Amino acid sequence: MAKLCCFKASYSQLVATRSSSSTGKGKNHDGTVKYGFSLVKGRANHPMEDYHVAKFVQIQDKELGLFAIYDGHLGDRVPAYLQKNLFPNILREDEFWEDPTLSISKAYESTDKAILSHSSDLGRGGSTAVTAILINGRRLWIANVGDSRAVLSKKGQALQMTTDHEPNTERGSIENKGGFVSNLPGDVPRVNGQLAVSRAFGDKSLKSHLRSDPDVQTSDIDAETDLLILASDGLWKVMTNQEAVDIARRMKEPQKAAKQLTAEALERDSKDDISCVVVRFR
Numbered sequence: 001m002a003k004l005c006c007f008k009a010s011y012s013q014l015v016a017t018r019s020s021s022s023t024g025k026g027k028n029h030d031g032t033v034k035y036g037f038s039l040v041k042g043r044a045n046h047p048m049e050d051y052h053v054a055k056f057v058q059i060q061d062k063e064l065g066l067f068a069i070y071d072g073h074l075g076d077r078v079p080a081y082l083q084k085n086l087f088p089n090i091l092r093e094d095e096f097w098e099d100p101t102l103s104i105s106k107a108y109e110s111t112d113k114a115i116l117s118h119s120s121d122l123g124r125g126g127s128t129a130v131t132a133i134l135i136n137g138r139r140l141w142i143a144n145v146g147d148s149r150a151v152l153s154k155k156g157q158a159l160q161m162t163t164d165h166e167p168n169t170e171r172g173s174i175e176n177k178g179g180f181v182s183n184l185p186g187d188v189p190r191v192n193g194q195l196a197v198s199r200a201f202g203d204k205s206l207k208s209h210l211r212s213d214p215d216v217q218t219s220d221i222d223a224e225t226d227l228l229i230l231a232s233d234g235l236w237k238v239m240t241n242q243e244a245v246d247i248a249r250r251m252k253e254p255q256k257a258a259k260q261l262t263a264e265a266l267e268r269d270s271k272d273d274i275s276c277v278v279v280r281f282r
Contacts, residue, residue, distance in 0.1 A: 025255035036255025050275035065134030074125030112212040126202030143214040153226040158241035170198035179209030234272035254278040
């Protein structure tokens, strides 16, 4: 666990780096919260475009769990940028400890502006994001942009904590900005016939018709809270929230649960990159 004597210390310590390994695990300092992750490349003919963060850090007297899935499109530069910068940007906000919800929203917006301003380096692609911040194992803040999803299990019942930002559900916002939503036969609804989500980081050519503001939800981690699943749409396209919870709850070790979820999604013929983080409480 990274030890930061004060918050101004190296922000690079706050994020997990991507390695060749597609699976891993960890836990908080007293072992009451454990996590595991699994990432599997899809069948598309391009490099892996999913990135993740999963780790605990100590900031002064508080322990933070930082978990995320970033699902890129048209390249992996934007999700790689998010992996490195989004959590530090959130925690850098002056009012984070007083108002995490506001800080998360402000950091999502400022990070998107930074991505757009560096489009010459980061390219024309973009990324979804789902992030979770666990403070002292007791309070959870979840935010998302796009269709990567967070599902919480309370007494075995699946509770979706995010909103899937799909073009059809936000058609009014897109059209009010001069865009359109098309749905070719056999395909999904797309913004301007291109992008299958209505909110995303990056995507400079479509940004005038897209949103990047997150939905933010909070939850207390009480005795009824079993686990949290964060995953890209490669999982959710072929699995319901309750099915994912049922699979994950069968295993005590969250790493095994994450690996089983990605394996099951492959078995169900998901063709997209499949990534998930499973956090088990107590």
